[in-house]
Amino acid sequence: MKKLKAIIVFPLLILATFVQAQMPVLKVQQAENEAQKQAVNLKKLNIDVQITGNIATTVMTMTFYNNSNRVLEGELTFPMPDGVTVSRYALDINGKMREAVPVEKAKATEVFESIERRRVDPGLLEKVEGNNFRTRIYPLPAKGSRTIIVGYEEELNFNHTNALQYHLPLDYNQPIEEFALKTTVFESVIKPELAEQPDGTFNFSAKGNTYVGEIKKTNYEPKHGLTISLPKRSDLPEVQMQKASTGYYFMVNVFPKVQNRPRQWANQIGLIWDCSLSGLQRDVKKEMELLDLIIKQKQNLTIQLGLLNNNFKSGGNFVITNGNWALLKKKLESVVYDGGTNFSAINSKNLQAEEYLFFSDGLSTFGKNTVNLNKPVHTINTALKADYSTLKYISLKTGGQFINLNAINTETAFKQLSQENLQFLGIKNGVDVKQVYPSLHVNVDGQLSLAGILNGLNTQFMLQFGYGNTVVLEVPIRLNATEHTLTSIDVRRVWAQKKIAEMDIQYEANKEDISALSKQFGIVTRNTSLIVLENLDDYLRYDITPPAELRSEYDVVMKQRRADILERKTDLMNAAVAMTKDLKTWWNTDFRALKTNKEKDKYPTVAGDPVADVVAAEPASQKMEVQEMRVPAPVAIPPNQANRRETESNALHEVVVTASSQVVQRKSMASASVALQGSVAGLQVADKKIITRVGEMIQGPTIIIPEFKSDKDYMKNLNGKPDSAYLAYLKMRPGYITTPMFYFDVANWFYQQKDSVRALTILSNIADLDLENADLYKTLAYKLKQTGNYTEEIFVTGKVLQWRPMEAQSYRDYALALADAGQYQKALDHLYKVLTQSYNSQIADRDQGIEEIIISEINNLINNHKDKLNVRGIDKRMIFPLPVDIRVVLNWNKNDTDIDLWLTDPTGEKGYYSNPRTQIGGRISNDFTSGYGPEQFMVKKAVKGKYKIEVNYFGDSQINISGPTTITAEIYTRYSTGKQERKVIVLPMEANNKNGNLIGEFSFN
Known part of the structure; x- marks a missing residue:
């Protein structure tokens, strides 16, 4: 265990x-x-x-x-x-x-x-x-x-x-x-x-x-x-300096006295109210107080309300006369906070105004953090967990102001918003100083702090302040190294933080510079x-420069044996080329011919042979032929899985004996091998188009899956019409507010009621539960794939790739999301990156065999969309059409998790990790005993009948906010033929079910 x-x-x-x-x-x-x-x-x-x-x-x-x-x-x-x-x-x-x-x-x-x-x-x-x-x-x-x-x-x-x-x-x-x-x-x-x-x-x-x-x-x-x-005495600037390798770092604190000028509010204001789940963490009372001050000053105006969560919709148009905003206030007080946050949903077509007030924490958890507005947007934050850089960038780009109500009171915030604020405009005569931050125009509310680098020993320059581009005040600054270098603070780090804070406003454009600067100065970004x-070996192994106490020993050892100690990094190309050859051999094998030849083999018998005597004595209809025992290819089993594998193998290993068309197995396998007949109770037919009338079906694959119904207590309160069920969900939510499976289960219920709008909102709450939790986002991505929300799937898998670029599955999940949305070239490029990225030895060992799945998916894209793709960057040795009748692929959301794919074919034979090659030509990919999978079953020429998909979830080694392990299974028929059909199944797992969790069934006729 x-x-x-x-x-x-x-x-x-x-x-x-x-x-x-x-x-x-x-x-x-x-x-x-x-x-x-x-x-x-x-x-x-x-x-x-x-x-x-x-x-x-x-x-x-x-x-x-x-x-x-x-x-x-x-x-x-x-x-x-x-x-x-x-x-x-x-x-x-x-x-x-x-x-x-x-x-x-x-x-x-x-x-x-x-x-x-x-x-x-x-x-x-x-x-x-x-x-x-x-x-x-x-x-x-x-x-x-x-x-x-x-x-x-x-x-x-x-x-x-x-x-x-x-x-x-x-x-x-x-x-x-x-x-x-x-x-x-x-x-x-x-x-x-x-x-x-x-x-x-x-x-x-x-x-x-x-x-x-x-x-x-x-x-x-x-x-x-x-x-x-x-x-503070505000008549003199405060100066701090620190000696550097060349020149000095300096910091200046000044207190300009010029008054701000009044500003007129627009007659039509757009009010964007973030009503996502994280809105519950905002100080709404403080926000309403600020609104009250604005409206009382303006008295007569029109406010158009926009409500933002995973979608953006109108909350109504409010004409305010003589400062009476009771209707708007009542509307805001009744807002339901639910769903993830998608800033990119905001659009000026849905909310036209002369300027905007945007109340949010700045965390766009379910879509890009860009806002499509071209009028001034004033961003206001009261949340303790907030993305200040995003809010600053939105206001800076549109000409609005950023207000942090955690740092100032409502009266001060109102004063800033109602004035044309004095701004720092830049430096005059500053030839001896460089890299001064802030370098952008920033508001000055009685005090400004800036930091930079001095080339020499002393200098003088002017700080300029004003409105727009008009200078109204200049403050002289004198830097003298002999007077100002006695300091108890690290001025260079203050300077670095100011530079990073400014670059972070446009993070994507500056991320490489931010990384270099933060590593040099030891700042978390x-x-x-x-x-x-x-210990020292770990610093050496992972090529990380240690702290001062280990530095000298590190330098000595690194010179002597760097190549022997350094953690090995490798890509998957060689393994992928070898796997392609193996797949070609498998695909070109005629398993039906092999089976026919075996059936034709006859061998002489010996008189008195007890087996022959028994067979001879039986009626013809009951004669049995002892099948040849198959010895599966050896599968590498990690040491910590040996006990589990031995126990499970005893329960699963089968001796197949045929009597005419009847399959006889060990008793422990009986329930797994019984083919379902007729209709299946509690199961749902995935494609009803193929049914012509009761009891009659045309030729073609039929996928049947169990309708997932959670047995949690809270599900008992969801009944009746969706409106009343939604109210019941909101009433129960405080007791489960940090439980991911609560939102998953409830969203699933609404999907089954065909209320996809509410279902997606409830599901998207998962994105607001925790910061940078890849397990949660993977679960969310699976359900988005299943429900056809491909734009959101791209965003969610893209975030996981951003957080965990060291893992092959991050690239694969993102690539498949791109393919779902029809972005085939980008999908192909990212799938190929799975093979060309470098992985440490532990991850490479954990994911050994993933090349088989990636090769199948690369060739599927090429085969189905070759006219739209540029394949010059793909190694030609890996391009080989692999159309198959059946493909089932399984992956899951948690690392350190052991899950097995089982597939029972119409003959009753089960393909799984100890029987990876079946008699009909079925092929199970490498067994993943940790990591995220994936595991895959393929058969080139399927025999007619029912196929049963099960998952054995042995368990994981984690207990955390992300809840139970969730799997997704994709079932394909006619894969890579241009006529393929797909069904996606997403299920939370029940651990230690040695009989397997039923995922679904399909008939191939």
Whole structure:
């Protein structure tokens, strides 16, 4: 039995300015009892805060203790405020803290998962969708602890009293055994003020121009957070400098005094309201307050409401007179939040206005994050998990403003939206400075911070401010290395973060530069993570430069034996060419002739032979011929699968004995070999066109599948008409809001009721449940394929490819989605990439045999669409038409999962991993005992009769939010002939069903 890992989720470590939040809350996903839910707690917490100027550096050291008797895997997900990113991560290795190093995100994920399977100690911190971060730690030992360090820099903003403000949430609902908090404010001429403190005992003491506050407690539960106000003298710029290899990094903080100018609101405003499932996480009350201020100022206007989830539809046209917007308010208060989010569905044809207000978290989970609008769009966010870059880009591109209501109050937001804001326009006489950020026009609300690189020792230049392109104010800046290099902050990292933040607004165009910069400065971004490995060999094996403590030893060893240690990477081309030859041999074999020749063979008998005597004594109608025992080709079985294979082989191995047309098998196989006769109770005929009248069928394949009906308790409440069933679903949803199979099952019910619109909305909720969860997205993709939603299938499989480019299945799933949508050339190119990508040895071993499936699919595209394809890039040795009468292909959504495809033909013979070549010419592809599959059955010339498809799901080694393993089976008849038919089946699996899960049946006549 494979070792079980539970996933611990600490949902919210929210480090956002001006937001009431929580410290880590630990939860065991799918816990069986309350004790398991409380298995892990935060035992020690040490927080160190250092503030210089408008930059705060926060370092949190957290020790988690596992009270259970099970080894667990930890996952800590936390949002960060706009402009903040993690720049330090460390994990305890053998009792000593080891600093993480930056690595490309996909490689870091690949390495982490590879090492994790060896039961050693990797740690990974990555940025997921939006400005959200996730750290994965394995193992959390039974009755043991792990310690992590997370550090980040934050640029502080002004509050309504014109003071910089720092906020640290400490709202933790359980006592912490050991708690320590230290805060140091450097170079402050005015004493910091405490707007909020944990318990009344925290205070600052002065040491010259440095102020220090510190508390240490045991069994401590803070009552409040820590909020520090830092009054600033606004008459002089603040300058910080740091020596570099050439020149200096510098940061300047200025406080321009020019007033903003009033702006007139348009008479017709488009209101785009994100009503997807994630909208439940927004602060709607705050958003309504902002709307109220806008409407009361304008008084008379027309607001057109657009409701956005997986679709975009009109919510009505509201004519507002004398500031009375009661009808619109009532409409917004009654909005149902349901479905994924698809920004690309927004269209000006459906919502025409002079300017737009767009309330959303910026996370487009079910479609591209582009908005097709050409008038100013003001984006407003109140969600803690948000994609700030997307919201900024939308507003910047259209000439609107981005408002983060987590960082400012509604009055300040209204003021910004109702004014033509003073903007930073650029630098004058700055010949000695370069790479200054921000480089774009940005709004200035009393304060501006910028950073750059100085070529020499000192210089002077002007910062220009104004409206549009008109300069109305210039602020002189003087940089002098002898005066400004005494600093307690890492100015170069602040500069790098500012540059990355600006480039991230157009991520696709800048992702390579972002990756290079983030690796150089150790900053976590969309495509760069921080990783900790256990020992030197792992850093050498995966070609990752280690932290300083291992660097010298690493350099020595790498010079001596780099080629011997480095993890091998290989593509699948040689195996694909060899597999093509094997497929050609199989396809050209006439299995009917082989069978006929065997039947003709006669051998002399010996008098007294007991078998011959029995046969001679039987009536002619009952004579039996002992068939030759088949010895299947050897199948490589991983060591950890040996016991399972031996047990299952005893139950499945068959001796076939024929008596006339009757098939006699071992009793254990009887139920699997019985061919169904006539109509099948509870089964659905896939293609009713072939039925002429009851009991009579024309020649042709018929696919019959079981109608999937979930037996979960919540399904009992879905009855009657779809309208009432939808209300029942909404009523039940709070109890299952994070359960993927709840949405899958309910959506399936609505599909069966022919209400595909509601079904797709409910199904798309799966995309909003978790950030960058490939398992969930794969499940979603399978159902989208089955229901013919191919545009959405392309998006979803494309996201999985973006997250997991190290796996062959990511390219294959995306390619097949493209083929579903008729994009055959792109589909062919991505299928071929499966064979030309390089894979590490573990993944290559896991996926051995996938070439057989890819070759079949490449040749299917070429055979069916050759006039539309350019095949010059395809190795000609792999192009060979492979039309077959029957093809069944199976894959699943989870790694570390063992699933087997079984197919019983009309003779009663079962093809499976121990019998991969059947008498009628059936061919089962390589057995995948981990990974995602796929597994495939093909037969070139099918015999007439019924074929039965089953799946044996032995189990997986994961318990997490993505729920049970889900499989998809594609059944083809007349495959690659130009007349092929396909049926797609998607089913959640029941583990340890040794009799097999019935997937479907089809008749071939």
